[in-house]
Structure formats: C-alpha cells, structure tokens
Amino acid sequence: MSLEEFYDELNYVDASRENRLKYAQMILNDMSLFPKLIDVMFRVDDKISCRASWVFEFVCDHYVYAIxxxxxxxxxxxxxxxxxxxxxxxxxxxxxxxxxxxxxxxxxxxxxxxxxxxxxxxxxxxxxxxxxxxxxxxxxxxxxxxxxxxxxxxxxxxxxxxxxxxxxxxxxxxxxxxxxxxxxxxx
Incomplete structure (x- = not known):
C-alpha cells in the first residue's frame, strides 16, 4: 500500500474503539505500514494526523516494541x-x-x-x-x-x-x- 493509499485509508478511522482497534490490527498484521502511520501522525497541521495518532496509540498499546x-x-x-x-x-x-x-x-x-x-x-x-x-x-x-x-x-x-x-x-x-x-x- 502506498503512502497516499494509506493516507486515504486513514480517512475512515473514527473515534470508536472498535474502529481504532480494526486499523491497529491492520498495522500489526503488516508492520510495513507502521512507518507510514508515523509519517502521517507527524503531519501535525493535518486533521488526519489525529486519526493516525489514535491508531498509533492502539498499536503501541498492543505492541509497544513496534516503536x-x-x-x-x-x-x-x-x-x-x-x-x-x-x-x-x-x-x-x-x-x-x-x-x-x-x-x-x-x-x-x-x-x-x-x-x-x-x-x-x-x-x-x-x-x-x-x-x-x-x-x-x-x-x-x-x-x-x-x-x-x-x-x-x-x-x-x-x-x-x-x-x-x-x-x-x-x-x-x-x-x-x-x-x-x-x-x-x-x-
């Protein structure tokens, strides 16, 4: 998945626990997405960075060593x-x-x-x-x-x-x- 495709996918993340967990599991199943998640998370003026942060938290909660x-x-x-x-x-x-x-x-x-x-x-x-x-x-x-x-x-x-x-x-x-x-x- 390209960075652009991944960025677009993060548009579907919402604040519900189930949704954040779903996207965190997607990352945990394909750790090649983790650096892309970090990249989007640090686009600090972009609202999508918040969604990336939510997923990042869930990934780290399940596997802190990913960081x-x-x-x-x-x-x-x-x-x-x-x-x-x-x-x-x-x-x-x-x-x-x-x-x-x-x-x-x-x-x-x-x-x-x-x-x-x-x-x-x-x-x-x-x-x-x-x-x-x-x-x-x-x-x-x-x-x-x-x-x-x-x-x-x-x-x-x-x-x-x-x-x-x-x-x-x-x-x-x-x-x-x-x-x-x-x-x-x-x-």
Whole structure:
C-alpha cells in the first residue's frame, strides 16, 4: 500500500474503539505500514494526523516494541504535535514507554532508550503539563514525568512545583491524578 493509499485509508478511522482497534490490527498484521502511520501522525497541521495518532496509540498499546526502530523520529517530533486529539494519544504512548523503561523486567525499551529520548519526552511532557491541554494529556504527562524523573533529580521537584501551583485551578480529574503523583514522589 502506498503512502497516499494509506493516507486515504486513514480517512475512515473514527473515534470508536472498535474502529481504532480494526486499523491497529491492520498495522500489526503488516508492520510495513507502521512507518507510514508515523509519517502521517507527524503531519501535525493535518486533521488526519489525529486519526493516525489514535491508531498509533492502539498499536503501541498492543505492541509497544513496534516503536523501537522509530524512537528517534518519535522523540524528535512529539513536541510539534499540537492538535488536542493528537496530543492525548502521543502523551499516552510516552507513558507506555516510561512504564516499560521502569519495569523491573529486562526489556528492549530499557536497552535502546537513550538519554536524548528521555530528555525530549520530559520536555514535551512539561510543555503539555503547563500548556493549555486537556486533562487526559496532562495526566499521561504527569505519569511519564514521574517515571522518567527517577533518573533525573531535577524533574520531581519541578513536577511537584507545577502540580501544587496549578492544583486549585484545575479540574477534579487533574486533582485526583496530581494527588496520586505527589504522594508517590513524597514516598
């Protein structure tokens, strides 16, 4: 399938879980489509990039290691993602990566994730956290910053400061997640 054909196919992706899962399964069955998915996802001013992001999240949820060969591309471009419905799935994938990186079990992510990758994810997550993002993206950013911050002594104090500073003005969902993260940091 050419990039143009794949791009046209992404027009049929909708927000339903079943539909996103169907397209994720299509990619998982033909991983040659994965770099095309990433290409479309990072066309950040195109509404189809949101649909690509939804599918990307589902692919990574089922097989996070699909991203391994594309970590440079992913990390170098995540900061450019700005459409609300694309930021949330990208932030969630950052959270998946951080979870694997902090797993007690040896895995591929631990072997290949370099400081440049984690630093770019940390930077993007702080931007999402202090920016005008919706709660879901901020929640995934908090999780990622908590996990990756274990290797960067400056991250947790910055995270605590932002969470405490923004606490009173944020939504109930934000407050619940912030309390949980603050509690984890203090322990």
């Amino acid at each position: 391994v060969p594309y970590l440079d591309t992913f990390c170098n471009h995540i900061k450019k993602v700005h459409l609300d419905s694309a930021v949330r799935p990208v932030a969630k994938v950052c959270s998946f990566i951080a979870q694997e990186y902090n797993s007690k079990q040896p895995n591929t992510i631990k072997k290949v994730l370099k400081p440049k990758h984690t630093e770019l994810m940390i930077e993007a997550c702080f931007d999402w956290l202090i920016g005008d993002q919706k709660i879901a993206a901020k929640a995934y950013a908090m999780d990622t910053l908590f996990l990756l911050g274990k290797d960067y002594p400056w991250v947790h104090p910055e995270l605590v400061q932002i969470l405490e500073q923004d606490f009173q003005t944020q939504s109930a969902g934000y407050k619940v997640r912030a309390k949980r993260i603050l509690k984890k940091i203090k322990n």
